[in-house]
Amino acid sequence: MDPIDYGRFEAGRHVNYFDLDRTFRREVARVLDEAEHEWAEPRLREFGEAVGHTVADNADTVDDHGPELHTYDAHGNVQNEVEYHPAQYENERIAYGAGIVADAFEAPPGRDGAMPLTHHLAMEYLLSYADPGFTCPVSMTGGVALVLDKYGEGDVLDSYYERLVARDGDENVEGAMFLTEEQGGSDVGANETVAEHVAGREYELTGEKWFCSNIDAEGTLALARTPDAPDGTKGLSLFLVPHTKGDADETDELNDQRYRRLKDKLGTISVPTGEVELQGATGYLVGEEERGFKYMTDMLNLERLSNATASVAIMGRCLLEAKVHAANREAFGSPIQEYPLMKRDLVDMAVDHEAATAYTFDAGRVLAEREAGDDEAYRLMRALVPVAKYRTARLAVDTASYAMEVLGGNGYVNDFVTHRMLRDAQVLPIWEGTSNILSLDLLRGLESEDAHEPLLAEIRANLDAVEHPALAETKTAVEAANADLGTAMATLATEDGDYAQLQAKELADLVFDVYTAALLCREGQTEIDEADDARTALVAERFVDRHLREPGGDRGIGDGDRFALERFDAVVRYGSVDPESLVDAAPADD
Template sequence: MTNKKTYASLDSGRGINYWRHAPPLRAEARRVYPDHEFEWATPRLESFGELVGDVIADNADTIDEHGPILHTYDEYGDVRNEVEYHPAQKENERLVYESGIVADAFGPPADRDEPVGLIHTLTMQLLLSYVDTGLVCPVSMTAGAALVLRNHDSDDSLDDYFSALTSRSYDSLAEGAMFLTEEQGGSDVGANETIAEPVDSDSSPGDSRTYELTGEKWFCSNIDAEGTLALARRPDAPSGTRGLSLFLVPHETRDGRLNDQRYRRLKDKLGTISVPTGEVEFHGAEAYLVGEPERGFKYMATMLNWERITNAVGAVGIMGRCLVESKVKAATREAFGEAIQEYPLMRRDLFEMAVDFDAALTFAMEAGKWLDRYERDHDDRDAYRLMRVLAPVAKYRTARMAVETASYAMEIQGGNGYVRDFVTHRLYRDAQVLPIWEGTSNILSLDLLRTFEKEAAHEVLFAHVESLLSGIDHPVLDELSSLVADECDSLKDAFATLVTADDEYAQYEAKVLAEYVFDVVTASLLLSNAQREVDDAGDARSVIVAKHFIESAFGTSDARGILDGEALALEYFDTVVYYDRLDPASVTARWT
């Protein structure tokens, strides 16, 4: 267990076990994993947290200074398409993939009869995001590409690629990617201009699943992946998204030939240096049809839902590292003769940062739980609808929270936070891509409206919130639960208003609705967590977390609370920031 003295003994937030230093993460993993899988996963997450905080963290700093280099042509001017990586990048990739971060969810580990759920991959990605969000990108896309093939490769024609994407050996691994964006389309995927021409095979003229792609993709992360998914339009296919088919485009063809594409250049990005992102031109590139023609956008939605939730847990990982670095600095930096964590404003800042971490963590893991449940049982339509409503909201809100948290973590470091030598500089640069990857906040908010309109996701969402609130009976939580129940009723009214409003007004209010969904669901989850922690562990830390979040989100006060004389951050600083146990009887006496 970590405490205040632990942080006072550290020079920085590295060389530590991030799993061990995040009690809220351990509690959330216990909540969302099936019991038997959590017992199996715990020692592995402990080991991975140690590995990430040590070797992988050190390598990540090196990689940020020595990022990938693209060699488009060889010395004779022929296309080479080679990305040169620093040895530290190769070491990190080997360590991460051979830890089972992808493989364990698609094939049984050596000591199990069955694979574990995707929630395990998400939890490991969250830990990896403490040190390198850029590396999380190819890991996530490798798992996502494998998921698409598992779900949609109906004739098993791509089994060789599925096996390579899920390999336990780094030497035989194929990484995945998703080339979705085109310059003229951006978020308008239906404007896709890449063309797919069928290639007749000798054995099956007119019935080949091999195509040649011509066109270009504008924002291609993990550019040299061997298992890239891309959308293209076959001849005479309808316009818009309904005419798109999904293809797997390899770096090298099955006969070992460099594919007919050109990696034009790498983007000079602000952050996520470890993942090479560039522009790709297809010049009759060999590609293999995934599933049925003209169902590509639906298939790609499987990847997008997965990527949005991994984006959310990545945001939480950055927030967690920012919190660790901030606590170390606050415990070790003296000003005017005292550690700065002893000053009321710094206590308030760290307290609020810790509550934000708990809130973002809880919502992201909840979204991951329902995706995991749906992927275990595709007949569970309620799990699907909950996943669909939570995924875009999780990605939208946690991304913005990570940017704000990283910005303030830089400030806590003082001038050093703005200097490249210190990790908060990189955390902020990496966090800034999160609101952009996998759909901007506007796109995500409009997607939320679609889940309500087309999938009636509001029905299962409101039922879920009400179910969470029905289990609250602790006297300190009772009033908070009533407040959240009232807000849930107001959210229903807001939804009903937008359902009957014209499209322009509904779109205008879509982001407000998404934020409202986040606040109501997060509040109900935090209350449920608090009730369980009191009942099972005899600890009321989560009561304070829930109280602060709910009163900040929904409470009304005169003069912005200045008149009420309450200072939770001063009274419960060690409880929330350093995880000191809090006797439930003390909070009962305090507020009832």
């Protein structure tokens, strides 16, 4: 495949994001089966075209003209109205009309069954190239649909589910998840909202929710405690709290709640986030009482992967902007991509993006298998998902920040998209659990679910599939790191709780690095087998060198590393690489 000439673009817009992101295309082809991929590819390409043009332009407009809350009407009556710019409505029609939620729940045109959740994540990835903020309500709409599909009972909840997965813009409604309360924050068990039974599955909820994204969603899931329920998360029940009372087709009577104010946020302007007072608001019980937190974790797992998907898409968009600028911007007589330091920076940004994208979509594959009925996938998912959300969020912030630097002063001003991407990225380490919370969640998964067993088995299976000599040295390094990972897990299993928590983030980083390295090695082997191309093998090599091999006392300065100079076209521009050229270049054994 020919390398991409980024110099022919003016910027990372008015392009097709699906066509330009070969990393994403590779991952989609890997996690979908042949029939799914055959159906999805033209639709993802069509969506990538729409996002690269209309949605991207609209996203900039919406960022400058964000939602406005009108809590009261002219007579002082509560109306809870959020006013949006018309560009936001157009983006909604494009995204929901393309099946970004619907296709994963109901059979789309041309198929006998629904697509897996990996397709939903792929659509979110493309959307996040233009507007990660809008991906928030999209992902929550999918999350509420997932919960109602699994646990919802009764006509009211059925009516909301049907409209959450509707493709028609006139029929479609959005979902949300109100978890956070001011006194609790990440400690969900400290929630104080109470729910009093009215009749059947109907309850009245009273309390305050502090950080409510997509505040005016027609169908919101909220946790509350019924009278005499135990403290902590075990006593929480889950309710669907509509914007208006009744089923999804009844829109005349406002629910008993007040949207108090919108947050003045750094980024993600396209999604209104605010504070809600539940004043005896009507809610409909989902599933059984006191099992709400368990039900909500199903949505939370999907939300965390949506967060990771948005993170890697921000990395992809910012990398694209940096590549285009570096190919066009001349300094001292040459395009800046010709200078060694810029080559190295772009190579390492590209490798980070490939690594994070591979890990995220593999975690998505495992989640989709679990939701499709594979109970064995649950334990592996418990290890992969929190790490995916934690690591990719930090990478998104770092990548967006450096892409801004590549663009220089232009990158720092609102006229260029890196300004918005950095602002949007900064919330991703916070949404759906901070890095500390996620690292502790990994520990819980290892302790309560023995998640280390399928994790280590998956790493072993990926490494066992690698056999080409071009990957031999890289595989050896990953083998050693995998042994270290097993030792680290065994050590923490025997230490006291405080020490295990102290080292939890280090463990999460090690899990990401070893799992990703093994996965990239396997993908490199597959690419050699199927396309006689060793480009991904080079990506695996660079990732391992940077994350799993310790530099010497001189920080690697004396090791003769010329990777970025010699492999720039292959890694940054997607140039093909002859596998035998890597074998020939390897030093002979003594």
